[in-house]
Amino acid sequence: xxxxxxxxxxxxxxxxxxxxxxxxxxxxxxxxxxxxxxxxxxxxxxxxxxxxxxxxxxxxxxxxxxxxxxxxxxxxxxxxxxxxxxxxxxxxxxxxxxxxxxxxxxxxxxxxxxxxxxxxxxxxxxxxxxxxxxxxxxxxxxxxxxxxxxx
Numbered sequence: 400x401x402x403x404x405x406x407x408x409x410x411x412x413x414x415x416x417x418x419x420x421x422x423x424x425x426x427x428x429x430x431x432x433x434x435x436x437x438x439x440x441x442x443x444x445x446x447x448x449x450x451x452x453x454x455x456x457x458x459x460x461x462x463x464x465x466x467x468x469x470x471x472x473x474x475x476x477x478x479x480x481x482x483x484x485x486x487x488x489x490x491x492x493x494x495x496x497x498x499x500x501x502x503x504x505x506x507x508x509x510x511x512x513x514x515x516x517x518x519x520x521x522x523x524x525x526x527x528x529x530x531x532x533x534x535x536x537x538x539x540x541x542x543x544x545x546x547x548x549x550x
Contacts, residue, residue: 418457435459436493451486456493456511465501467491492527512544 405422418437426441430449435441436457444464447453451469455461467489475482487506491497495509498517503509508524515521516532516539525531528544 423463442499451488453488454490456491456495458494459491460496461491462497462499462501462517464499465497465503467503469505471505512542514542 405424406417406420409417409422409428417433417435418439420435420437420439420441422435422441423443425443427446428449429447432452433447433449433455434452435455436459438458439455439460441455441461442463442465445461445466447467448469453467453469469487469489471485471487473482473485474480485505487504489503489505490508491503492509492511492513494511495513495515497503497509497515498519500518501515501521502519503515503521506524507521509515509521510525510527510529512528513525514530515525515536516530518534519532519536520534521531522535525536526538528542530539530542531537532539
């Protein structure tokens, strides 16, 4: 199925927040509450939960096999460590680029203009215009913003 047909099918399935973007084959959307801004690109094999919402800004590039999670568990007693479900929406700001196999955990806001290195696990919200890498993610360096400033 081509990109245009893929977008039309997703919209018919109830995903109304999808702008003029490109979604490769093999992307999985677990729930419908996902917004994707104009000019964004979602690479193959990526996974999005979307309950609560996932908001992807404009001109975002999501690398292959990324995971955006909105559910986790509270830590529980020894006989069952995965306790009650917890929920947190995720926002990926305008102009962000996530490399291959990035994982973004529930409740995280990735600020505009960030680059998230391949294999990174983003467990806390980021500040704008930064290069983040590692497990857990940490800011490696500032990036020049679209305004010609440094973040």
